[in-house]
Amino acid sequence: MLLSVSDVKVQYGKVEALKGVSLDLMAGDIVALVGANGAGKTTLLNTISGLKNASSGEIWFTGKRIDRVGPAQVVKLGIGHIPEGRRVFPNMTVLENLMMGAYSRRDRAAIKQSLSAVYDYFPVLVERRQQLAGTLSGGEQQMLAIGRALMSKPKLLLMDEPSLGLAPRMVEQIAGIITSINKEGVGIVLVEQNVPLALKLATRGYVMVTGQILLQGSSDELLRNEEVKKAFLGA
Amino acid sequence: MTTTELLQTLLNGLMLASIYILIASGFTLIYGIMHIVNFAHGEIYMLGSFAIYYFSTQYGLNYFLALVLAMLLIGVLGIILERALFLPLQAAHLPQVILSLGLAMTLQGFASVAFGTDDKSVTGPFTGVIRFGGAAISMERLIIIPISLAIIAGLFAFVKWTSTGQAMRAVAQDPEAAALQGISVAFISCLAFGVGSALAAASGALIAPVFFISPFMGGLAVMKAFIIICIGGVGSISGAAVGGLILGFVDSFGATLFGGSVAHVLGFSILILILLYRPQGLFGR
Numbered sequence: 001m002l003l004s005v006s007d008v009k010v011q012y013g014k015v016e017a018l019k020g021v022s023l024d025l026m027a028g029d030i031v032a033l034v035g036a037n038g039a040g041k042t043t044l045l046n047t048i049s050g051l052k053n054a055s056s057g058e059i060w061f062t063g064k065r066i067d068r069v070g071p072a073q074v075v076k077l078g079i080g081h082i083p084e085g086r087r088v089f090p091n092m093t094v095l096e097n098l099m100m101g102a103y104s105r106r107d108r109a110a111i112k113q114s115l116s117a118v119y120d121y122f123p124v125l126v127e128r129r130q131q132l133a134g135t136l137s138g139g140e141q142q143m144l145a146i147g148r149a150l151m152s153k154p155k156l157l158l159m160d161e162p163s164l165g166l167a168p169r170m171v172e173q174i175a176g177i178i179t180s181i182n183k184e185g186v187g188i189v190l191v192e193q194n195v196p197l198a199l200k201l202a203t204r205g206y207v208m209v210t211g212q213i214l215l216q217g218s219s220d221e222l223l224r225n226e227e228v229k230k231a232f233l234g235a
Numbered sequence: 236m237t238t239t240e241l242l243q244t245l246l247n248g249l250m251l252a253s254i255y256i257l258i259a260s261g262f263t264l265i266y267g268i269m270h271i272v273n274f275a276h277g278e279i280y281m282l283g284s285f286a287i288y289y290f291s292t293q294y295g296l297n298y299f300l301a302l303v304l305a306m307l308l309i310g311v312l313g314i315i316l317e318r319a320l321f322l323p324l325q326a327a328h329l330p331q332v333i334l335s336l337g338l339a340m341t342l343q344g345f346a347s348v349a350f351g352t353d354d355k356s357v358t359g360p361f362t363g364v365i366r367f368g369g370a371a372i373s374m375e376r377l378i379i380i381p382i383s384l385a386i387i388a389g390l391f392a393f394v395k396w397t398s399t400g401q402a403m404r405a406v407a408q409d410p411e412a413a414a415l416q417g418i419s420v421a422f423i424s425c426l427a428f429g430v431g432s433a434l435a436a437a438s439g440a441l442i443a444p445v446f447f448i449s450p451f452m453g454g455l456a457v458m459k460a461f462i463i464i465c466i467g468g469v470g471s472i473s474g475a476a477v478g479g480l481i482l483g484f485v486d487s488f489g490a491t492l493f494g495g496s497v498a499h500v501l502g503f504s505i506l507i508l509i510l511l512y513r514p515q516g517l518f519g520r
Contacts, residue, residue, distance in 0.1 A: 049415060050414075051411060051414060051415070071414040071415060071417070072414070072417045072418065072419045075415065075416065075417035076417060080415075081415045083411065083412060083415060087409055087411070087412035087415075088412070089404070089405050089408045089409055089412065089413075090408060090409075091404070091408055092401070092404060092405065092408070096401055099398070099401070100401060100402070100405050100413070100416045100418070101416055103398060103402060103416045103417050103418055104416070104417030148416070149415075152416070152417065
């Protein structure tokens with residue numbers, strides 16, 4: 001078990017954003033997390049990566065408990081979080097952004113290797129490496145954000161809406177990259193509004209509604225589920 | 236204005252600009268990362284002046300050694316103050332600003348009691364006068380320019396080429412995204428306050444031989460810093476450099492042409508113009 005979220009509750013002031021959420025992921029899995037806006041998907045990712053503290057429940061990663069350790073430690077342990085909206089550093093160059101991804105690492109030679117690997121995934125970033133990240137297109141920024149997360153050599157990637165605002169051809173490209181990254185052994189929790197895409201890429205999925213997991217199952221099961229079809233697939 | 240006067244005013248302007256750039260860079264660094272106006276910044280600058288007074292004039296240490304010591308000690312003081320006072324407020328900006336006001340008053344009071352309220356005179360490292368054409372400028376004033384340049388160059392290099400410096404830029408642009416790369420925002424904020432304080436201390440230490448120093452000299456200094464970052468754009472060190480140059484020359488030419496008080500008005504007038512026509516500052520976003 002790579003990641004285990006057990007009965008996690010999260011509050012924003014008096015409002016309970018997560019009402020006891022549990023989620024599992026084995027090494028090498030891609031798990032989809034879908035649901036309407038406000039369901040709590042981003043909150044769940046933020047809680048896993050340590051940006052937000054859970055009020056109760058436990059989160060375990062590679063056999064270590066991580067729900068109280070803070071985001072810096074979570075990155076060191078091997079979780080990379082690509083937030084919604086890319087959030088690249090706009091006034092830093094592409095290369096500087098990528099190097100910030102490797103901030104927690106000390107192994108110079110291996111960092112160079114990671115950089116090569118990222119350039120292999122995203123050749124467009126090589127051309128643009130001295131360009132300010134804020135001047136990149138949406139798709140390029142998404143690639144940069146993914147590349148930056150890969151620089152920390154994660155065992156698990158949390159991806160929040162990678163397809164948002166991207167043209168269909170770019171979405172296909174990103175989808176291909178997600179599959180490639182996963183083939184290298186990196187587990188992925190994929191939050192997506194594009195439900196067909198998410199369930200195509202993932203082996204399993206969770207459907208969230210107002211802070212709770214409503215449904216879970218294999219992608220096939222979910223794609224055949226009547227409620228899922230009605231809510232997300234326009235059936 | 237004669238050529239001699241022009242040259243003199245230009246050199247004086249450069250000297251003022253050097254001092255202003257140092258104090259404004261520290262101020263904008265703190266604002267860019269912690270998002271607070273640090274009202275105690277002028278008092279930190281004042282402590283820099285007194286540090287050089289005690290180390291150099293009173294205890295006879297080499298002036299340059301005393302400068303480095305002052306920057307280090309006050310930088311560490313900044314780190315301690317940030318940890319002890321600002322960090323517990325957990326990024327609540329308004330309470331932190333009010334805290335800085337209280338800190339300013341406390342430091343002023345402390346300095347009055349510890350050092351005495353009368354003006355003091357600090358001896359500089361060199362005496363004598365250099366002549367350019369017909370103009371004469373004291374070595375005391377001239378030496379400020381290359382030393383400040385060196386410190387600013389060091390700051391630019393730190394922020395551009397070191398991973399800690401880059402982490403500071405990252406936190407200034409997007410603290411959450413920075414946290415997700417493993418950067419400790421609390422540590423970076425602490426460091427920013429420390430580096431900012433060291434820069435203010437350098438500014439105070441360098442200007443100390445030129446004017447009399449007193450526990451109350453900080454108020455005007457922080458006002459200058461504030462004007463400069465508004466002109467240059469908050470959070471931008473290049474903006475602080477350009478703003479500092481502008482204000483340095485405005486103050487120098489203003490003082491020569493119209494006298495000191497009018498020069499102050501000029502500075503504030505520029506601020507008002509910027510706020511009206513380019514409120515984000517020259518380099519701001």
